[in-house]
Amino acid sequence: MIKKEKNKLNKLDYNIRLSRNICNKLLTYTIIVFSLISIIPLLLVLIYVLIKGGSQLNIDLFLLEPQPPGSQTGSAGGIGNAIIGTIIITAIASLIAVPIGVGGGIYLAEYSKGGFFSKFIRFGTNVLAGVPSIIAGVFIYAVVVVTKVIIGSSFSGVAGGMALSILMLPMVIKTTDEGLKLVSDDLRKGALGLGATMYTTIVEITLPHAFKSIATGIVLGLARAAGETAPLIFTALFSYYHISSFNDIFYEMSSLSVLIYNFALEPYSAQNQLAWAASFILIFIVLILNIFSRLFSRRKSY
Amino acid sequence: MTNKTKISLENVSISYGESEAVKNVYLKIPAGKVTAFIGPSGCGKSTILRSINRMNDLIEKCSLKGRVLYEGQDLYSPNIDPIEVRRKIGMVFQQPNPFPKSIYENIAFGARVNGYKGNMDELVERALRKAAVWDECKDKLKESGCSLSGGQQQRLCIARTIAIEPDVILMDEPCSALDPISTLKIEETMHQLKKSYTIVIVTHNMQQALRVSDITAFYNAEVASGKSGGKIGYLVESNDTEKLFNNPDQKETKDYISGKFG
């Protein structure tokens, strides 16, 4: 290493041989390499699934029911019912998680005074966010499926939705809480100073202001829920048939993730192919949801 | 003109948690006049102002002793609804805080929460005119309130407060974030407003107090005797503005005023 000369002329030129500059460059390149490595798995997965599953896209895939392995037709059918199933189950999950989560977030951000109770809830939310999804499944299995509390049905789409809502809930609470906390206190005081009630202030001023981040949280929660498999194996199980009436949500229901799980392990290539196609669709849905959340968070509010 | 008292503070002391912020304030605020609060920073002007429409309720640990009477009713007696208090006694803050809604909606919001049933367009125009921003806003009522300049925003906030048709308007350093021209406009606005409202304004600007107020209350702070070593504010004197600035009763007042001017 060259010894630093005393710089009598106050020269400000960039000196590449200075050890701090070498170090700086080196670290910069290392970090670039690492970040490239970190997105390689994502790219590989996307490309692989695209090649394996994308090639089988056709109308039948979206319309037909899947065929059990070894059926006479030789074809594995489609994943129409699984797509619908995933949509229904995540819709049920958000019907449960969004009101409870947004309500909880509003309580934490607007009403709680930072006492024991709210600390306890925040802590609980963080713990819930870290609960393995299979536990959520087993929990609903024990509480809902085994006991048949919901109009006597055991495995059902509703139970699946309940399991997924447990996974969505912490995400929705947190983003609501944090979104509301970002709203400037001046706005709140402005509204309250005009004689508005807490309710009016929250509904008309703070919630609309935090809408973007809440919507983002909900969509990301949905994306997470849509891809879960373990909780559904214990709750919604699987079905080979299209749903035909509203009552079908109280029976076993198929979903993309469980279809992948079931069919990818079959020793029949037709079923394996179908699993790839389902993977493609599932990744596509998750991707779309993520893009949606980006759009939400970029949407300009006043 | 008879000097009817609108608000009177009787031996009011306010504390944040353990530490007392202002103590033993006796003050009468006459109806239909502008009363200015002056005094060094931290002497409790905002604290007293907020106590008049119970905005201190929003600050945890803030407690009040003594009585704040509005037309003879004790604002802190248990049967009083703070929401009703704030509808009668509106507040304009130091930082302009328009809602992120259209200019029209900013005004309509306050009117609606107060159950205004009449013609909203008319009310919006009337409020904006009274606050002297109508000319600047009339062509962009649908645009966001945040798209206005700081001074216009502050006048919008004043208009918003006027729209709830309060009886008293409290203003906490409404011009501190504004340029001299906007400041003058707001002062003109105040001259208009005092025909129909009682106004209380906190200001650090002596000339402003002289220009706009009829009564001036001077607060000061002293080092607390207790362990904390913090300062406690108190009211030194309140008088007609003319008298307080030219011939104050207290030497303290004189020192403060001459210190600032000389």
Ligand SMILES: Nc1ncnc2c1ncn2[C@@H]1O[C@H](COP(=O)(O)OP(=O)(O)OP(=O)(O)O)[C@@H](O)[C@H]1O
């Ligand atoms: N929200 C609060 N929580 C705790 N203490 C506070 C709070 N607001 C004010 N105080 C304290 O009360 C005292 C008076 O504050 P206040 O804001 O009323 O002063 P002020 O006269 O308005 O000052 P300024 O001219 O700087 O606005 C100060 O010592 C301050 O530290």
Ligand SMILES: [Mg+2]
């Ligand atoms: Mg202040």
